[in-house]
Amino acid sequence: MAYNENSRETHMTRAELTAAVADQAGLTRVQAKAAVDAMLQSMCEALKTGDEVRLVGFGSFSPVKRPAGVARNPRTGETVKRAATVTCKFKSGDALKALLNGQ
Template sequence: MIKSELIDKLAEANPHLYHRDVERVVNAILDGITDALARGERVELRGFGAFSVRHRPARTGRNPRTGESVSVKEKHVPFFKTGKELREKVDASREEVEEV
């Protein structure tokens, strides 16, 4: 699912809200998460999961095409850890698919 599909689905589920308002809410949530991560903060959505930033130190990598050693700079990358409820729901839905 892409962001526009999420917005459409939420707008359908909430017909009392304008589509543009649903879009603003989704964008505000995503912008809030992005801004918090940019400040190095952790964002936890109970039952869904937690977003955090992890530090990756500088290292020597390899160019897969040429095999040449390449210096990779240190960086900070976003990380998502699923919550217990989300893991259980995904696992239960996978079991249903496997039974069919």
């Protein structure tokens, strides 16, 4: 995992995830990269079509529509129009919550 000095948090990069998958699944790095890329691509395509992606025990990803509106520039106080967007929401599963909380 890499250390980000700005946020003082650790994070896992795609390359590190691929290496971990390769080690745990007994795959080559090339095979693991193909598997990780295929999984992420499949998830993105499902979310783009409006489907929810559920990984039992891990969590659920679901697309969320945000309507257009008015926002405020915090530096100038000026109001600006914000376009409607679609983003993704993640809800962790019970097994992941238990793991994170040491249960």
